[in-house]
Amino acid sequence: MKDRMTWEETIKFIRTQPEFDYLVDKAYFEENLPLNVERFTKSEEFIETLKILKQYQPFAKTILDIGSGNGISAVALALEGYHVVSIEPDPSETIGAGAIRKLKHHYNLTNLEIYEAFAEELQLQSESFDIVYTRQCMHHAYDLDKFVAEASRVTKKRGLFITIRDHVIFNQKDKEWFLENHPLQKFYGGENAFQTVEYRTAMEKAGLKVEKEIKYYESVINYFPVSKEEILNNFQIRRSKAISNFKNKFGILSRLTFFQYLYLKRKGLNESKKLNENEIPGRMYSYITIKT
Ligand SMILES: C[S@@+](CC[C@H](N)C(=O)[O-])C[C@H]1O[C@@H](n2cnc3c(N)ncnc32)[C@H](O)[C@@H]1O
Structure with a gap:
């Protein structure tokens, strides 16, 4: 018997365990995919994110969403009227590209394209997006420098690369503490986190100017769903x-x-x-x- 579950198996499993009801609800892991989208769309986090997108890129038309998971943000952004390209390496219908395809069909979205790919290996044209957005994904990079370099390559000059809710650790001990405390790490073992200097260095090397590092308590984007x-x-x-x-x-x-x-x-x-x-x-x- 294998000792780890896949990410998809983990999500299917926690849906059957009442002690994970809160997490399933708050992390938008419900089986009802449109319900997740509707709740995410109305969340304080997404409303605040939209304000930032409008502030920094008021005329943006195209958005790349990297690591879209079950599609909450890709679909929410498409419903806002952006032309969205969604990249997600996991093909699953529970929590990956298959789920996003179902949502595209459900909402009849002609402005959403979906590709199964890793951020480090984007097969997309350089400087083709006004905004590159990634939510809770950059810390999963298998090569952080490459992840950020590719994101930067496909962003238009003076375009926005925005990363949302990435885990930050202060040192190795802090990382161990984070991994021990992550509720799903014991099931699938795929969690990760970087130090702020690692994120910032990767961004600077990739030709991205860090306008704002939004620390945990500085925005509802990070601490939502808690107020x-x-x-x-x-x-x-x-x-x-x-x-x-x-x-x-x-x-x-x-x-x-x-x-x-x-x-x-x-x-x-x-x-x-x-x-x-x-x-x-x-x-x-x-x-x-x-x-x-
Ligand atoms: C925590 S989930 C976040 C999903 C979604 N963005 C959300 O906020 O609900 C992380 C996602 O990143 C994807 N992922 C992991 N490594 C990746 C990589 N190197 N490039 C792109 N996506 C990646 C995973 O398959 C997973 O769907």
Whole structure:
């Protein structure tokens, strides 16, 4: 018996396990493909992404979506009126090019082309897209420099290469922590992440100017589906619980504010740690880059 599942087997398996219901829902892994598209289209993440596309490329007509998975973004962008080319190496009808073809048919989209290919081996003309978009995919590159170089090659001069929600690690230990904590890694083993310097260097080498590195808490694009209110509320709940434990444990001593400060600091619950991306395994970043 093989000890790993494929990505498609993993998704089919977690759909049968109630403890993964939240993930299936929030990651758009439902069997009902149009439902995933409809929910993604209305998401705060996609609405915010569209604002960036319009801000940086107001007259864009053509978009390449690299690593489209089950097609949520490729279809959402086509429904927005862009001419979309979707690249996805996985042929499956669950989570790959087959699923995107089904959606193309469902929505009767004449402005969506689908190719089974890896980003590192694009068979597309140079400088042919106003926008190259890739969501939760660049960190899967088998050769990051080549992935980014190819994306840049097919982007028009002064066009936009935008990468959405890529895992970032700070060092090797942080990477191990991320992999241990990823909910699906134990099934399929295909997760990966890079340091920001690796993403940025690949982009600069490929002739892309990094306009913005959007850190985890800097945009809903990264932390969606959680809202900032929920993040802050959860923090306050944890902090209040810690303060009440502290009072029970130390009685009169707990009135010493510096003592309380040290206690909360040790627990990572000082006000300054409210939005601490170090506590998020493989926190996601997005990049806005322009082809020079
Ligand atoms: C986490 S999924 C994201 C799918 C989709 N973009 C989304 O946001 O739902 C990563 C996708 O990247 C694809 N992929 C992995 N390595 C790739 C590569 N080197 N080039 C292009 N796509 C790749 C996988 O097949 C998978 O569909």
